[in-house]
Structure formats: structure tokens, C-alpha cells
Amino acid sequence: MQADNGASKMPTIPSSFLRVGQIATIDKISGSEEVRKFLAGLGFVRGTPIKAVSNNNTGLIFEVKGSRVAVDLKMATKIHVASES
Numbered sequence: 606m607q608a609d610n611g612a613s614k615m616p617t618i619p620s621s622f623l624r625v626g627q628i629a630t631i632d633k634i635s636g637s638e639e640v641r642k643f644l645a646g647l648g649f650v651r652g653t654p655i656k657a658v659s660n661n662n663t664g665l666i667f668e669v670k671g672s673r674v675a676v677d678l679k680m681a682t683k684i685h686v687a688s689e690s
Contacts, residue, residue, distance in 0.1 A: 618688065621665060621681035623657035629686035630654050636683040647674050649684055 617632045631653045634641045648669040649655070659666040664677040676684075 615687040617685040619682040620655065620657070620667070620684040620686050621660075621678050623660065623665070623686065623688070625657050625660055627688065628654055628656045629688045631684060632687050633685045634683055635685065640680070640683060644676075644680070644684065647676075648672065649674075655684075655686065 615632070618629075620629065620631075623629055631649055631651055633651060634644050634649060636644075644650075649667075653669060656668040657665060658668050658673055662678075664675055665681045666673055666675045668674075
């Protein structure tokens, strides 16, 4: 029996690659413990669906847990998602 390392078997992409309107599920958060705690406080936790509301060259706006949250591109690359649509 294989151990589950917490990541899905589906290929994942950084959330910065999502197109406006695209929905995805968070697979993992990379970065330091401080970054992971910060993003978790905003609602970005493994298994949570998110929707890209806006995506431009400075940052993204996601709908997560019923709220809209803006993150810069650097932070968005730390959120790895499996695309649903």
C-alpha cells in the first residue's frame, strides 16, 4: 500500500495560470510556513474550490469560500490547483 503524501494524482498548475471564470481545487500550497499560514488565513487550504474572477499582469482576484480575495502574482504561483473546468 502506497503512502499518501497529501497531493492529488491529477496534474496541477499554479493558480496564476487560471483564466477568468475558471474553477479549480487547491491541491497544495508551497512556500515558507509563514506564507502557508498567511494563505490559509485567507481561505486558501487544500481541497477548497476557487474561481478566478480577475487575472492581469499585477495579480489575481479569486472567489474563495464566498469571498473575493486579491493576491499578487508571486503569491498566486504558490497556490497549486487541479483544474475542474
